[in-house]
Amino acid sequence: MKNFSLYSQLLLVCVAAAALRANASHSHSYSQEARLKEFISSRRTSNSSSDAFRVRNIADRVAVSLSAESSASEYQSSMKAADKITALLGQPEGVDFNQYSGYVTVDEVNGRALFYYLTESPSGASEKPLVLWLNGGPGCSSLAFGAMQELGPFRITQDNKTLTRNMNAWNNVANVIFLDSPAGVGFSYSNTSSDYDLNGDERTADDTFVFLVNWLERFPEYKDRAFYISGESYAGHYVPELAATILFHNTYHNRTIISLKGILLPGYDPCSPYAAYGYLNNSAVQHAFHARTTKWGNCANLHWKDSPMSMIPTLRFLIESKLPVWLFSGDFDAVCPLAATRFTIQDLGLPITTAWRPWTAKEEVGGYVQQYAGGFTFLSVRGAGHMVPSSQPERVLIMLSSFLKGILPPYIEEQQ
Template sequence: MWSRRAEPTVSQGGGLFCFRNKFANKPRIHTSLFRPFFLRIIPPKTPARTVSYPASMASKYPSLLFLLLAASSLLSTTANFDAPGLAKDADFIDELPNQPESADFRQYAGYIVVEPINERRYFYYFVEATGLNPASKPLILYIGTHVVDLQGSALLSAFQQVGPYSVGDDGQTLYSNPYSWNKFANVLFMEGPVGVGFSVSSNGQDIYKCSDLQLIDETYKFLLGWMQRFPEHRNADIYLAGQSYAGVLGPGVATYILFKNSQPNATHVNVRGILMGNPTLDVDLEFAVRVDSSYQMNILSEEIRDEHHRLCGSRDPAKYTDCLKPLQEESLARYALDDNSVYAKFCPNIDLASVGLDNFKTTVYDCVDQYVAGYLNIPFVQGVMHAEGPAWGPAIWQPYARSLEFSRNITDSTIFLLRALGEGVRALIYSGVLDREAIIPTEEYIKKLNFTIASEWRPWFDNSVQVAGFTETYREGLTYATVRGAGKKVMADKPRCGFILANSFVTNSHLPRSNFELPV
């Protein structure tokens, strides 16, 4: 067990050194070698052994989709066959290295088997809610994100956005997050699929392929297995949360849970809501209108926007070659902008000699991701968090699974969102207005739903005088909110506003108004 007072050890191999900081009076871990390391690790690609799911009917026939998923579930068990009490105790984290002195909550980390044939194991990090009787509070399952076409780890959000701690710029020190979501809920961070973060398989050939449908199925199995290990949370109200890809995975998992709940002798899961940040909801719609957001931000010229609409808007295969020109023009116009926010700050102390076209964004903007990677790649930290390596080598944590082949067989999540809302599951869509691709596609998507407005478009506030964004609610159970001054990572850019958003939604309360609003 790690102790803050324990003397640090020194690696004799010359790779890493542990030393005591005379100012902080606690062990420190030198990790400078790790910061760029995750960018250079590319595991050997091998054929994957995964369950295949038909892609053609995924969006149109959800009942058939769930029958296919249910049939695949017969090939494997739906939960771990471990001794829940022993496994839970083994997953307990006394404290993380270099975390702040005081913590009034418990935390756990470990693995849940989602497919026993290849021992596909999803890694999780769980933080209990603060205060008395945490089991009486809701449970938020935080799923991963993605950027471009890379599947991302939920631990990024855990250690830079919504978890109890954030990693400092030394890649070693943890600082308390005053806007952690565990102040109002239990938060369970899931890394999936296998190949993302610390999630592993005993079969080295099984790591590199997955699909939307497979991930929905395995997320459900993960949740059942986790609740078996933590039975005090079996009756909790469950909320699914995440960014970007949560627009597909959130509605998909929620609807699959509802489908499984209706089956005889099924374990009932109380899914109550979905929180989706700057979500990808309809790929075709997003592709067709995303340039309008960039145009309004003065990133693209009117000529490029119009050319994109004319040649790319219809997704006509016959115009594919013609569409390449405006796509290339778009790419050139925004290549030097961060993918998360058009006004993102660049990293401090950039070595300009190391910056090139192939690593521009990761070097200039992704320093926070590298801080998290530096911390999670410390062997001591991995040991405390019970992280294990894959069959082919040691544990190496990367923010994004660059070697994962992921099949997108759900391009439009509308049918799943409608089914979930129709059965009483509420949904929150929130968008940071500085994400160059989110605002207009999201508003066009909501317009397509043709919902009935329950509360008209209005500003919402974080302190009665500061406009945090704008919001509108619908009778069908959907809330839409924008966040000013934030990009794709709302919880990192505007943590207080993000906290208010999530807390208000989980407690089913209205976003705050101003005490000085004009009468209607």
Template sequence: MASVMIIIKQLFLFLLLTSFNGVIEAAPQGSLVTHLPGFNGSFPSKHYSGYISIGESPQKNLFYYFVVSERNPLKDPVVLWLNGGPGCSSFDGFVYEHGPFNFEEGKPKGNLPRLHLNPFSWSKVSNIIYLDSPAGVGFSYWKNSSQHITGDVETASDTHTFLLQWFKQFPEFLPNPFYISGESYAGIYVPTLASQVVKGIKNHAKPIINFKGYMVGNGVTDESFDGNALVPFAHGMGLISDNIYKKVEATCKGNYYDSQENSCLLSLGLVFEAISGLNVYDILEPCYYDMGTEQKDKVGNKSNLPQSFQQLGATERPLGVRKRMFGRAWPMGAPVRDGIVQLWPQIAEKISIPCVDDEVATLWLNQEAVRKAIHAEPESVTGPWMLCTRGIRYNHDAGSMIPYHRNLTLQGYRALIFSGDHDMCVPFTGTQAWTASLGYKILNEWRAWVTNAQVAGYLQRYENDLTFLTVKGAGHTVPEYKPQEALQFYSRWLDGKPI
């Protein structure tokens, strides 16, 4: 009888702590998001946002936005999402890629965007944390410090500390499988953080995170593999002729990014001349191009240009919110090297970067009402929200990621490495080469994967639970270009089903 009473009491306690959508209410209620400017209606799941402070001198305040799964919150994986840069906000993923809303540009221009539910949100099948990292990025900030200096190693350590604190605030999610994901320069963030998490588990760091694996999309990985990826990509895509390719092969001898030979540099000049008019993030997409100073002086700002030129940057997506893109990965042909990394706003001051601007996200996230709704500090504390910050110095001090991937996969952690196959910024050719370089046995030879009876891309699966996957027709930010296909491979992989 006593045991029956204990079971009844436990059941009663569970029901008392459980909300209508199945989430145990241990989460801090002060972080609950109850509304968002621009959206009318009920959220399909609960949202939380706020700060977790780490360190003391100086204190770092890391901002997160947490979307609870719409499917089965207490069983679905918890996924951390990181955008790259380095120095770019993960609201990039929230607004433009796989967040719970699609953003429609306000009319007339300058009005708040209108938000609609995103049928391909990754919160359909997972709990997902969008984190602005490192401090100084997006809404995250350093307190009482003007020294915004960080790097790969410190960022991984800080993010691990964030996760431990986050799970203390949301302990109901500790039993859930946990995955780390990201794209672009997060090709560095993800494996370095994963290694920190694994180290913490071995050292019995509390709470114990139920870490299972990681995903990287079009990720920066290794100076040599990334640097040598562009020329084979350009040739394979028909962007340079056989003659140009043969000249580059003969003069550069396989070293396309680090040669000092004049003959090689002249041959590479032919490559860059051929591809200079393309959208670096997706060679299929149109783009706004710099006309040069002389023409700018004649026509003034873009609003004075002919209507046909103003529309040049529009994409074919139903909601044209990304007229142009602000860089989230390294310039083509220039792989990330060890040492201080120039951030995108700094690069933009020196050279013309095609496809720049993120008007809708910048407009929405800099509204005082939006900041209040998501519990972000006012502009007087964090400064204006920028997609990619200029307020930090960042040191690439972790080296090549290949040893990290090898160590993690050999320890039994799952890895999905995916590439939009029309990205020229971090071309799939480099990613395909470095995954093969690990020397793992091929379990599934190169084959198509299918969505809605159509080939959506190709994959190759290796031993040690490593999968390399391409998404046909996608650019640098896969879920932005192919949201339906992205949700398909994401959900199948998380559920342990064949892709």
């Protein structure tokens, strides 16, 4: 078996609130924050709960679908050309990078498929790593939030029809794939309506793993590329659970199926969800994205079947497996407060190796960082709310670059 190394950076808005569980809700949520608040409220009144993410069952739950799906490698390869985006509606002149989008089936029997959007790097794409971005909720679209409001290459203007370039996009330093997950979120769907009542942490991790295996057949040039996972909000569950799923599959199958190297999150224009709603409901936009014609929503009100009460056991498992974990939090985050996240981190009981210190971005304090035994790292981002890459894009890009290099963000002391 190849040595499996997981250099983990967990970039989420918070761990404390990420320990909560979803249930069905009847109100429509435009924002990720609103969805998470509904989720918190529903969990407080719920009588059912889970104690931990059940990694012991991963191999049994996915083995059948994995063997069935990965057998269609020729089909997946032929789909790559069909997925290439010619141009998005209203995109600016001079777009100098490749874009792809489409569906990957994760369950042939039920017709369950996940929608993705890949933005390759403008320069040196063949040498740069692949980063998967997941938004939370649970039930919020990574295309709407991550791609169109936070770290993607474009921002939607207020006319809901044109795009402007995001100069601090993450594809400046990596190839980035945005995934609408689970089925029922964004453009992702199932042909079996009962599937929507079975969503939960386990199903989400399983389906995302099968998606990645099949997507790598479609894009084989990424099979041996360094792969990182990042996300925010309820992705505080998605990211470490997917990392654990990959780790166990690599061990179970006695080979490196996915070359995972780390897990990483991240203001925000309060009007952005409405711009995304208008843009992504345009039939011409849906056609350009190779998406099914549908009435699209920023967040879906999903029934959530399972969710651990705390992610601390999963995080502890990853750290004890010598997998460095990075976690960041906006210091203006009202949904997942910085103080609550720090109290949660104390529950890990890890010795401090690098004391709380500032890190700088363009000669200003960008936030603070502290590192612990086992490589666990916690960072704050100054002036950032729940959706960190949107409000502080320059600072987050510096943090991402440091993460990919495997070093702490720099601290340049003011010259006297």
